[in-house]
Amino acid sequence: MADLFSNLGLGFSVALGLQNIALCFLGCLVGTLIGVLPGVGPIATIAMLLPITFGLDPVGALIMLAGIYYGAQYGGSTTAILVNIPGEATSVVTTLDGHQMARQGKAGIALGTAAIASFFAGTVATLLIAALGAPLTKLALIFGPAEYFALMVMGLAFAVVLAHGSVLKAVAMILVGVLFAAVGTDLETGQERMTFGFAFLTDGVDFSVLAMGLFGIAEILRNLDQTEARDVVRERIGRLLPGLAELRQAAPATLRGTAIGAILGILPGNGAVLGPFAAYTIEKKIAKDPSRFGRGAIEGVAGPESANNAGAQTAFIPLLTLGIPPNAVMALMVGAMTIHGIIPGPGVMTKSPDLFWGMIASMWIGNLMLLIINLPLVGVWVRLLKVPYRLMFPAILMFCSVGIYSINSLPTDVMLIGFFGLMGYLLIKFGFEPAPLLLGFVLGKLMEEYLRRSLTLSRGDPMVFLERPVSAVLFIIAFAILAAALLPSLRKSRDEVFTEA
Amino acid sequence: MDAPLDGTSSRRGPVRAPQSLVAGLGLIGLGVFGIWAGSDLDYGSLRAIGPGLMPFWLSIGVGLCGLALAIAGFTHDGAPLQSFTFRGPVVITLAIIAFAVTIRPFALGGITTPGLGLIVAGPLAIIIAGYAGTEARFIELLTLALFLTAGCMLLFGDMLNLPIPIFPTAVVQAMTGVLPARTMLRLAAGAMALVGLGLLVVQRRSGRREPIEVARHSLTT
Numbered sequence: 099m100a101d102l103f104s105n106l107g108l109g110f111s112v113a114l115g116l117q118n119i120a121l122c123f124l125g126c127l128v129g130t131l132i133g134v135l136p137g138v139g140p141i142a143t144i145a146m147l148l149p150i151t152f153g154l155d156p157v158g159a160l161i162m163l164a165g166i167y168y169g170a171q172y173g174g175s176t177t178a179i180l181v182n183i184p185g186e187a188t189s190v191v192t193t194l195d196g197h198q199m200a201r202q203g204k205a206g207i208a209l210g211t212a213a214i215a216s217f218f219a220g221t222v223a224t225l226l227i228a229a230l231g232a233p234l235t236k237l238a239l240i241f242g243p244a245e246y247f248a249l250m251v252m253g254l255a256f257a258v259v260l261a262h263g264s265v266l267k268a269v270a271m272i273l274v275g276v277l278f279a280a281v282g283t284d285l286e287t288g289q290e291r292m293t294f295g296f297a298f299l300t301d302g303v304d305f306s307v308l309a310m311g312l313f314g315i316a317e318i319l320r321n322l323d324q325t326e327a328r329d330v331v332r333e334r335i336g337r338l339l340p341g342l343a344e345l346r347q348a349a350p351a352t353l354r355g356t357a358i359g360a361i362l363g364i365l366p367g368n369g370a371v372l373g374p375f376a377a378y379t380i381e382k383k384i385a386k387d388p389s390r391f392g393r394g395a396i397e398g399v400a401g402p403e404s405a406n407n408a409g410a411q412t413a414f415i416p417l418l419t420l421g422i423p424p425n426a427v428m429a430l431m432v433g434a435m436t437i438h439g440i441i442p443g444p445g446v447m448t449k450s451p452d453l454f455w456g457m458i459a460s461m462w463i464g465n466l467m468l469l470i471i472n473l474p475l476v477g478v479w480v481r482l483l484k485v486p487y488r489l490m491f492p493a494i495l496m497f498c499s500v501g502i503y504s505i506n507s508l509p510t511d512v513m514l515i516g517f518f519g520l521m522g523y524l525l526i527k528f529g530f531e532p533a534p535l536l537l538g539f540v541l542g543k544l545m546e547e548y549l550r551r552s553l554t555l556s557r558g559d560p561m562v563f564l565e566r567p568v569s570a571v572l573f574i575i576a577f578a579i580l581a582a583a584l585l586p587s588l589r590k591s592r593d594e595v596f597t598e599a
Numbered sequence: 600m601d602a603p604l605d606g607t608s609s610r611r612g613p614v615r616a617p618q619s620l621v622a623g624l625g626l627i628g629l630g631v632f633g634i635w636a637g638s639d640l641d642y643g644s645l646r647a648i649g650p651g652l653m654p655f656w657l658s659i660g661v662g663l664c665g666l667a668l669a670i671a672g673f674t675h676d677g678a679p680l681q682s683f684t685f686r687g688p689v690v691i692t693l694a695i696i697a698f699a700v701t702i703r704p705f706a707l708g709g710i711t712t713p714g715l716g717l718i719v720a721g722p723l724a725i726i727i728a729g730y731a732g733t734e735a736r737f738i739e740l741l742t743l744a745l746f747l748t749a750g751c752m753l754l755f756g757d758m759l760n761l762p763i764p765i766f767p768t769a770v771v772q773a774m775t776g777v778l779p780a781r782t783m784l785r786l787a788a789g790a791m792a793l794v795g796l797g798l799l800v801v802q803r804r805s806g807r808r809e810p811i812e813v814a815r816h817s818l819t820t
Contacts, residue, residue, distance in 0.1 A: 149755075149759075149761060150754075150759060152759075152761070153759055153760070266664055266667055266668055266671070267622070267664075267668070269660075269664055270626055270661060270664035270665065270668070273657050273660045273661045273664065274626075274629065274661055276653075276657055277633055277654060277657040277658060277661060280637075280653055280654045280657065284640075284650035286650070287641075287649070287650050289640065289641075289650045291637065291640060291650050291651075291654060292633070292636040292637055292654060294636070315691065315695070318687075318691060318731075319687050319688055319691060322684070322686075322687035322691075322731055322732060323684055323687065487732075488729065488732045488734055488735065489739065489740075489743055491728065491731070491732070492694075492724070492725040492726075492728040492729045492740065492743060492744075493725070493743065493747055495691065495694060495695070495724060495725070495728045496698070496721055496724050496725050496728070496747055496748075496751070497751075499695060499698040499699070499702075499720075499724055500717065500721070500751055500755060500763065503698075503699075503702055503763060504755060504761040504762070504763050507703075507762060507763070509699040509700065509702060509703060509705050510699070512695060512698055512699035512702070513695065513696060513699045515695065516691070516692045516695035516696065516699075519691065519692075519695075520688055520692065523688060524625075527681045527683065528618055528621065528622040528625070528681075529618055529619075529622065529678060530622065546653050549648070549653075550648045553645055553646065553648060554646065554647060557646055558644060558645035558646030558647075559645075560645060
């Protein structure tokens with residue numbers, strides 16, 4: 099316990115440095131901005147801003163990038179409440195009750211509740227990361243290649259289960275992602291794999307190129323098909339701070355939402371998106387009068403909002419302790435860390451404690467900043483929402499091109515984002531989700547390396563994965579959840595067949 | 600993200616879920632392509648896995664998923680094919696290619712494009728991209744292009760010092776020794792911003808109010 103506080107003390111001393119505070123503020127501000135704007139997600143933004151962090155020291159760079167990520171969670175709820183469009187994927191459920199509250203002239207209270215619930219969740223999640231960091235890092239030290247391989251298989255299994263839509267399509271996307279990761283020079287033999295003699299494929303596909311294509315450009319193409327006109331709420335925003343009675347009503351929902359979000363966020367495989375949905379469902383189930391939901395119930399704002407913020411932050415735990423990114427944004431953080439010469443994993447905490455604890459402390463500071471800057475700035479955000487999409491997408495396109503060009507100074511990289519953008523557009527049109535592909539791509543290289551290493555160590559005996567207890571347990575969990583995911587869908591499709599017959 | 604399941608849409612033909620069928624065929628194609636692309640690689644043994652083993656089995660896996668999806672297209676009712684628009688993808692791709700070949704000299708076959716730098720590539724990309732939407736207005740896009748390019752020049756070239764070409768190679772050669780690069784950059788950015796402001800004022804005069812359009816956001820995080 100004393101360790102925890104001395105570590106947090108170190109963290110705060112780093113995070114409170116003038117430059118880091120400024121970067122944290124900048125990150126939160128940019129994050130809120132892209133969170134507010136529908137159609138620009140944190141994945142594309144972080145990929146775009148990677149080159150900007152080249153000149154910074156690693157701590158500052160990561161503090162800023164992290165700020166963008168959780169800042170986006172705050173911003174997304176503003177759009178959800180005021181315009182009835184989720185600014186971010188994680189604020190979809192906030193539209194249900196948040197916008198209804200706005201219609202009733204309680205927009206300010208909804209915004210205030212969302213901000214306070216998010217801040218509470220952020221605080222708890224920060225403490226959780228600090229508390230779990232050390233023990234999990236110790237656990238990671240007993241992990242051999244076999245365990246790492248098993249853990250990644252489990253992560254991908256979770257990604258399949260937590261993805262929207264068809265399980266089969268999610269599995270296919272992950273396999274395609276791992277296949278893409280194999281393109282380029284083979285690390286062990288130096289042989290070129292599937293490069294077709296193209297020089298620009300020798301080093302493999304760059305992760306930020308893939309991410310920006312699949313999420314930045316594809317998102318533009320998809321939005322061009324379906325822009326729609328909507329009006330920003332005309333009613334007065336009203337007072338921003340919820341009263342005592344409202345706080346009392348929202349408090350239990352916030353607690354539950356935080357717990358659900360934090361747990362789902364730790365799970366490898368993008369649990370953070372599921373958090374708000376789960377929280378909303380639970381609030382509705384245990385409410386005395388479920389019919390209030392969808393008509394402006396304050397619990398319907400507090401629960402999901404705390405869940406999405408808690409999940410966004412606990413997603414850092416697997417990254418910082420085990421070196422395994424649980425979702426696409428964390429995968430970009432891996433990229434950012436590697437650029438700065440830091441290998442994510444258990445070594446981060448021991449080798450560069452200032453980075454580890456500084457980043458954790460900055461998260462709490464960032465949450466506090468978001469609470470303070472967000473409420474008074476609501477007016478600015480509302481005005482931003484009036485920027486039409488026909489001006490936004492050329493700007494996004496140009497920032498993507500400039501950003502990707504400045505990473506490697508290669509025009510071919512710019513062309514590749516166009517290629518992957520088209521691919522992402524096709525995937526979306528055929529009902530595939532690009533997020534599992536990206537996760538498979540990131541874990542693919544690591545997985546192959548660990549697989550080969552563990553089989554070399556075991557002299558070619560594949561039983562090694564089941565003989566070692568930790569890896570056996572991880573494999574069993576992976577197969578169990580996959581089976582569980584397949585069963586109900588099997589049952590459901592059978593039911594459909596029956597009703598037709 | 601999926602189109603709502605519509606059990607009645609395609610009951611007549613043997614294909615009950617066209618989207619799954621086509622998606623499955625695409626995956627089978629990718630799998631076959633992967634096997635072909637990795638066929639020159641050594642599989643190795645379990646003790647020492649060669650570079651070809653993973654790509655081979657992954658391609659097989661992708662192909663099998665595709666096969667299952669394609670079969671499901673015949674046995675289960677599912678979503679119909681979604682409509683495609685060609686304007687967006689074609690114009691956006693053009694804009695990206697325009698940026699890529701003008702930012703610095705790019706050789707393709709026997710032709711080498713002149714390197715024109717960000718000051719040309721940026722506005723080019725923005726203006727071309729703008730026409731991907733249906734309500735593009737040239738003057739509006741030009742204003743946007745001037746402001747954004749000036750901002751990017753200052754941010755990437757001046758503040759962050761990233762090695763991104765700003766001016767056409769010919770201009771850089773002509774101006775070497777006459778004017779320091781950084782001064783030239785600032786002057787150019789300032790001039791562009793001024794012209795942009797002028798255009799903005801002109802537009803404000805003939806301004807009109809319109810409903811706000813916002814893009815829908817998907818569950819893609």
